[in-house]
Amino acid sequence: MGWDSEIEELRQRQHLARQMGGPDKLARQAAAGRMDVRARIAAVADSGTFREIGELSGFASYGPEGEMQAFLPANFLFGRAEIDGRPVVVTADDFTVRGGAADAALHRKLLEAERLATEYRMPLIRMIEGTGGGGSVKTLENMGHTYIPEIPGWEAMVANMSQVPVVALGLGPVAGLGAGRMVMAHYSLLVDGLSQMFVAGPPVVAAAGEVRTKEDLGGAAIHARNGAVDDRVGSEAEAFERLRRFLSYLPSSVDKLPARVKGRDRPARRESWLNDAVPRDSRRLYPIRPIVEAIVDKGSWFEIGREWGLGVVTGLARLDGYAVAVIASNPEALGGLWTAATARKVERMVDLADTFHLPVVHLVDNPGFLIGRRAEDEATIRWGSRTLAAIYQASVPWATVILRKAYGMAGSAHAPADRFRWRMAWPSGDWGSLPIAGGLEAAYKSELDAAEDRAAKLAEIRARLERVRSPFRTAERFGVEAIIAPEETREELCAFAATAQRALKPGAKARGLRP
Known part of the structure; x- marks a missing residue:
């Protein structure tokens, strides 16, 4: 006697699992x-590579003879797959089954997905839609008891932050x-109009006296601006594309170094317009993104966090095919001053x-921390000091190009000072403990008060100091390692990226990236 009946049951159960929440719920999902x-x-994984784990898990009911009468699949799917030929762990919430709520979930599946990524050193993809938490109040009645909250698998999520790339895509209400x-991811995004994220959704918030729509409470634009997620996109297809690009810059785990992608962009390529990119008038602003794009390999700039911490732009790029992290001052936002949010954004990129x-690679035009009541309300000095700590705790090679200003405590964040410095400056470099214009009259008060012609004396002192502040004077004393023509920046940084490979060491750091 063979096993035909059992194999038939297997096929039936597989069929039921693949029905997800059923035709009506799937139609509602599509209508949304x-x-x-x-x-x-299927859209994320390379064709034919997804191998589901726990396909038959779910909730069945049985008749008096032990026959299965109904089956509801678990609302969390996972398995191994490939993305652009790289092995990954793919997880996804099924909103058509109880809206992704915990009473239709098997928490062990989530834990095993996280463990698979850690133990087999594969990037982890989370496609999230729903609550995935404690379920509804009705769940408690069905259980017959309450419980002290805990999060099964949270320790695995914390561990993965220090071990493998983790990407989270919010593809519906979360x-x-x-x-x-x-x-709890290295890169996260929401989709405009489709995705919202909240600690608690509108019904719970309404019970607390605040009536909001989902979009008004936690739309993608809100969280892209406050930094709770890294980015927002216009469609699910764009989300999948950004996922692929982000992973392309990172190794599969901390045990490997990022792979070099040899391109066609020459290291010696020069953009002569860079020589005039920084205005002579120090009060004039200029865009930083075209400068970044001119320096890195063509088409390789991948910006992260465009809508928050606006005093800097951050992202990933390549230099002669080598992956690098880029931090660049943004003079168009408060002149490049560091706010609390700017400091947090820099810290996050340094940790990544x-x-x-x-x-x-750090492109610097930093006039210092924001000052005034807003700065104090936001605890700017705490967040700025925390970022300085992250910079000094980092061990990866670091190259700095000072485009214009580097002033004060925030200006000292241009590079860690406790190891070999790859620092270079453009001729427009301007640095110090504080700007000369701001401290001149206070420093020379007695001399100015004694002068017959105060204005003439002030102009004389300013002219003397202008000569002293020349970046070439700093270079004479080896206060900066090199001054370069701006058009030479790409060539210098490509040489840095190649040499930096000698100092990179695979392996886990003392601690992982904090969310």
């Missing part, structure tokens, strides 16, 4: 403009534990670079 969970997996899983062995 969102892909179903299996369509998402609340509670779902929101926690979103931000240090975790995954990416050399850092």
